[in-house]
Amino acid sequence: MHFVVCLKQVPDTSEVRIDPITNTLMREGVPSIINPYDAHGLEEAIRLKAKVGGKVTIVSMGPPQAKEALKKAMSFGADRAILLSDRAFGGSDSLATAYIISSALQKIHETEPIDLVFAGKEAIDGDTAQTGPGIAQRLGFPQLTYAIRVKELTDTTVTVERKTESGRQVVQAQLPALLTVEKELNDLSYATLPNMMKAAAYEPEVWNFSSLPFDITQMGLKGSPTSVARIFAPPGRSGGEIMDGMKDPKGTAASIVQKIFQQNIIMVHPLSKGGKH
Amino acid sequence: MENFDVIIVGGGPAGLSAAISAANAGMKTVVIERGDYPGTKNVMGGILYTKATDMVVPEFWKEAPLERPIIEQRIAMLSGNEAIMAGYRDPAWGVEPYNAHSIMRVKFDRWLAEQAEKAGVMIITETLVEDLLYQNNNVVGVRTGRAEGDLGAKVVILAEGVNNFLAVKAGLAKPLKPASVAVTVKEIIALPKEKIEDRFCLEEGQGATIELYGDSTAGLMGVGFIYTNKDSISIGVGAILEPMIRNNWTPNDLLENLKAKPYVKRLLQGGETKEYLAHLIPEGGYHQVPKLHRQGVLVIGDTAMLMNSLNREGSNLAMISGKIAGEVAAQSIKSGDVSDQAMTVYETRLKDSFVLKDLHHYRHMASFFEDNPHLLKVYPKMLSKAAKMYLTADGVPKKARQKEIIKMAFEHRSIAGFVKDIYGAWRALL
Numbered sequence: 001m002h003f004v005v006c007l008k009q010v011p012d013t014s015e016v017r018i019d020p021i022t023n024t025l026m027r028e029g030v031p032s033i034i035n036p037y038d039a040h041g042l043e044e045a046i047r048l049k050a051k052v053g054g055k056v057t058i059v060s061m062g063p064p065q066a067k068e069a070l071k072k073a074m075s076f077g078a079d080r081a082i083l084l085s086d087r088a089f090g091g092s093d094s095l096a097t098a099y100i101i102s103s104a105l106q107k108i109h110e111t112e113p114i115d116l117v118f119a120g121k122e123a124i125d126g127d128t129a130q131t132g133p134g135i136a137q138r139l140g141f142p143q144l145t146y147a148i149r150v151k152e153l154t155d156t157t158v159t160v161e162r163k164t165e166s167g168r169q170v171v172q173a174q175l176p177a178l179l180t181v182e183k184e185l186n187d188l189s190y191a192t193l194p195n196m197m198k199a200a201a202y203e204p205e206v207w208n209f210s211s212l213p214f215d216i217t218q219m220g221l222k223g224s225p226t227s228v229a230r231i232f233a234p235p236g237r238s239g240g241e242i243m244d245g246m247k248d249p250k251g252t253a254a255s256i257v258q259k260i261f262q263q264n265i266i267m268v269h270p271l272s273k274g275g276k277h
Numbered sequence: 278m279e280n281f282d283v284i285i286v287g288g289g290p291a292g293l294s295a296a297i298s299a300a301n302a303g304m305k306t307v308v309i310e311r312g313d314y315p316g317t318k319n320v321m322g323g324i325l326y327t328k329a330t331d332m333v334v335p336e337f338w339k340e341a342p343l344e345r346p347i348i349e350q351r352i353a354m355l356s357g358n359e360a361i362m363a364g365y366r367d368p369a370w371g372v373e374p375y376n377a378h379s380i381m382r383v384k385f386d387r388w389l390a391e392q393a394e395k396a397g398v399m400i401i402t403e404t405l406v407e408d409l410l411y412q413n414n415n416v417v418g419v420r421t422g423r424a425e426g427d428l429g430a431k432v433v434i435l436a437e438g439v440n441n442f443l444a445v446k447a448g449l450a451k452p453l454k455p456a457s458v459a460v461t462v463k464e465i466i467a468l469p470k471e472k473i474e475d476r477f478c479l480e481e482g483q484g485a486t487i488e489l490y491g492d493s494t495a496g497l498m499g500v501g502f503i504y505t506n507k508d509s510i511s512i513g514v515g516a517i518l519e520p521m522i523r524n525n526w527t528p529n530d531l532l533e534n535l536k537a538k539p540y541v542k543r544l545l546q547g548g549e550t551k552e553y554l555a556h557l558i559p560e561g562g563y564h565q566v567p568k569l570h571r572q573g574v575l576v577i578g579d580t581a582m583l584m585n586s587l588n589r590e591g592s593n594l595a596m597i598s599g600k601i602a603g604e605v606a607a608q609s610i611k612s613g614d615v616s617d618q619a620m621t622v623y624e625t626r627l628k629d630s631f632v633l634k635d636l637h638h639y640r641h642m643a644s645f646f647e648d649n650p651h652l653l654k655v656y657p658k659m660l661s662k663a664a665k666m667y668l669t670a671d672g673v674p675k676k677a678r679q680k681e682i683i684k685m686a687f688e689h690r691s692i693a694g695f696v697k698d699i700y701g702a703w704r705a706l707l
Contacts, residue, residue: 031313193404193423197279197307200399 001054001153002112003045005078006101006119006135007038009062009069013124018233034069037120040185045118046077047186048153055079055112059104061089061097067204075191075199082108086208088216093224094126098134100219103212105139109176116158117178121146129180136178144173148184280429281305283606284419285436286406286443288315291578291595292436293389294333298603299434300396304610306603307399307428308390309406309421316386319438320556321592322463323504323511324486325385327375329593333600334392341388344379344506345484346371349477353540355492356661360540364487371483379484379504379511381465409433409447409574416447416573431615432573432606436599439557439579441567449576450567455519457561457643459499459586462528463513464536466548470508476544477505488589489514491657493535497521498646498653501535502589503544510545512536515558520650528555558591559584563640569627570620575602585635587642587706594632601626645705652698659689 011030019026034042045056058073060066061084070081084104092100108114117139119132129145136143149161151170159172163182191199209216217223245252260266283299285292288310299306312318324347330337348371351364370376390400401421410418410427418429435444439458444450470481477485484505493501499516514531521528535541559565559582566582569575577583578595585594605623609615627633646652663682673681690698 190423193401193421193426193428194279196401196404196423197399200401 001048001052001115003049003054003056004105004108004114004117005038005042005045005056005058005073006117006132007042007058007060007069007073008035008120008123008125009033009060009066010035010123010125016125018231032065032069034073035120035123035125037122037124037181037183038118039073039120039188040183041118041120041179041181042073042076042078043186043188044150044179044181045116046189048116048150049077052153054115057082057108057112059101059108060084061092061101063090064206067206070204071199071202074202074204075196076189077191077195081202081204083204083206084208085206088209088214088220091221091224092219093226094128094130094134095225096219096223098131098138099223100214101131102135102138103214104207105135107212109139113176115175116153117141117176119178119180121180121182132178132180139176139178142173142177143180144171144177145180147179147181150179150185278418278427278429280418281307282430282610283307283432283434283603284309284428284430285434286419287436287438287578287580288312288390288400288402289319289386289436289438289578289595290389290592291580291599292434293386293393294596294599295434295436295575295577295603295606296393296398296599297333297396298600299607300393300398300603302604302607302611304603304607306397307401307430308393309401309404309419309428310390311405312402314387314402315390315400316383319382319386320463320554321382322461322502322513322515322589323379323381323506324377324589324592325380326377326590326593329596331374333596334389337392338373338375338378342381342384344381345479345482346375347377347379347486347504348479348483349485351485351487352490353487353493354490354657354660355538355540356657357492358539359661359665360538361657361660361664366485368480368483371480379486379506381506406437406443409443414572416571430573431610432575434599434602434606435574435576435580436578436595437580439559441580444567444576444580447571447574449569449571449574450580451565453557453559454561455522456517456647457559457565457582459515459517459558459560460521460528460555461513461515461558462532462553462555463502463511464532464550465506465509465511465552465554466545467509467551468545468548472547473505473508473510479505489535489538489541491653493538494531494653495524495526495534496650496654497524497526497531498650499531500586500589501541503541509551510548512541512545513554517560518557558586560586560643562643563633563636564643566633566636569624570617572617572620573615575606575620575623577602583632583636585639587639588635590635594635597630597632598627601630639706641705645701649698649701655689659686 009032012033015030017026049056056078058078058081074081122129133143144160146163147160148163152159157172158177162169243252282304283306285296285308288308296306296308349366354361405422406419407422408420409416420427437443441450445452487503489501494516497516497520501514504511514535559579561582577598583594583598584591609619666682
């Protein structure tokens with residue numbers, strides 16, 4: 001089976017700060033990492049390859065430095081890595097990015113038919129969760145989003161458990177399909193030494209604007225209908241309310257319960273028979 | 278199991294220099310580094326010497342990430358709020374061929390690793406070497422912490438740094454003792470370029486260093502330092518661990534003590550601390566240099582205790598030891614003899630170079646200061662008193678004042694004491 005993993009190199013957001021005056025990201029000296037959700041997609045692809053055989057191809061879009069993330073990704077046991085990198089791609093929003101990546105996947109699909117595509121549920125630097133679904137839509141692949149478990153993979157179908165706002169759902173799709181994945185999907189493994197060495201010697205392929213019959217009007221700033229108007233740090237949280245529990249414990253407890261229900265922190269389930277609270 | 282000619286444990290200046298010289302001699306070479314990339318775990322005061330580095334990467338200054346060429350070296354002896362200063366400045370040090378630069382190891386070591394990769398070295402990161410592999414008591418490779426983690430080699434070079442776990446395991450070195458290791462902490466404090474240049478009287482881009490003795494370490498055997506970077510200042514202090522424990526000092530308290538000194542405070546004023554680093558420094562000296570070789574193994578850099586603290590030299594000794602080790606490994610492999618006997622060439626060449634010559638020259642120094650703890654307490658006080666008496670204009674005739682100074686000096690130390698100190702210093706340092 002042919003597994004494709006879409007992977008993004010992102011700044012380690014735990015180390016990015018926002019300049020309080022200019023409201024711009026202070027990215028200097030911030031290490032780059034593989035988007036954590038994507039890493040779990042890669043892990044699943046590698047595990048499935050070990051189970052059913054086949055090949056894992058990694059695709060990423062970004063500046064030339066993103067090669068580092070691809071080399072690192074290779075160390076987990078992938079077979080091929082392609083970096084889509086061109087000045088013309090710069091400034092693309094999620095719509096344009098989905099166009100560029102899906103075009104690359106289409107080309108890969110023509111020579112080596114793809115069975116299953118993995119994408120992180122979102123990138124930690126933008127949190128849009130749009131690129132994965134955008135790629136599936138353009139390729140005409142069914143998309144199963146927010147996957148937390150791959151329950152079954154047959155020659156023609158994939159069955160996954162997905163997280164929804166109210167619970168879990170088990171869904172099945174025909175292959176080829178695209179999954180966007182949550183971190184719960186699996187635990188990351190350590191790379192073996194032979195794979196580390198293979199990756200150290202590996203040079204990712206770089207595809208640029210002229211590698212494919214791209215439409216220039218669908219990419220970059222001009223091909224992006226959305227733009228980032230402003231970045232700002234959310235205001236700091238105000239301190240919580242502190243109530244004195246020593247003077248009148250019963251009264252304090254009662255007023256806490258009242259506050260909890262007033263602010264809908266806990267709700268009475270509509271099906272319960274108006275239980276006491 | 279994949280086989281290499283040379284495996285180098287550790288991606289610091291010693292290990293990377295060894296890798297470059299082994300690869301240049303045609304050896305299939307791998308460096309195994311535990312950090313995310315070479316540099317992330319590496320710490321030093323921050324001065325890189327040109328000559329040794331040039332021998333490893335010719336004309337490195339044209340490309341390497343450097344901070345400032347050092348054109349002035351100052352020494353200050355602190356006594357309470359007082360300070361006595363001396364120094365040397367030569368603007369010629371600011372142009373080729375340079376003498377030294379301030380650097381950031383996280384940037385420089387990464388760059389050096391790229392040069393090694395260009396020379397054909399494979400660099401494996403985030404991987405810990407746990408032990409050497411033996412076959413009939415012969416070292417034949419290393420075992421890493423990763424799955425399928427064994428690697429074969431004809432020669433293993435230990436450049437694991439001051440924490441010499443593998444060298445100890447292999448029976449070459451002894452575990453570190455608190456009396457023969459210094460702990461050094463430093464802060465990198467951001468300041469605008471212009472402020473740095475104004476405060477240290479530098480032309481644009483030039484750098485300066487100050488070594489601080491006496492009360493900079495609260496009388497402990499050690500030294501404080503201030504180095505100028507591009508847009509920050511490194512300030513640090515280090516002292517031998519054992520007396521630090523005995524006197525109940527923490528490294529951080531020592532650093533705060535130094536930062537509060539009037540001579541230092543103004544240099545740092547308004548800066549923002551960006552980084553805090555700490556490191557152990559092998560101060561055992563010549564007598565504690567471990568066994569430098571055995572069949573199939575060479576020991577270099579901090580692991581080999583190659584450190585000349587008096588002249589604040591360490592990275593250059595590390596790089597030269599690495600370069601020689603890489604060459605000796607290649608020669609031995611080519612001649613098909615990696616026995617302990619063949620490896621002695623490494624030690625002989627180190628003894629012929631400044632590396633072991635300097636260590637040998639200062640071989641009595643550690644015990645001299647250890648046996649004479651008063652040196653770091655009495656002399657700074659005496660000298661600043663003398664300077665103050667001499668320089669204070671208070672109507673006392675100079676001849677009388679000179680007599681007073683001599684009298685004061687002998688109150689601090691007897692004639693016999695002076696003779697003993699001078700003889701000791703002469704023996705230890707000259």
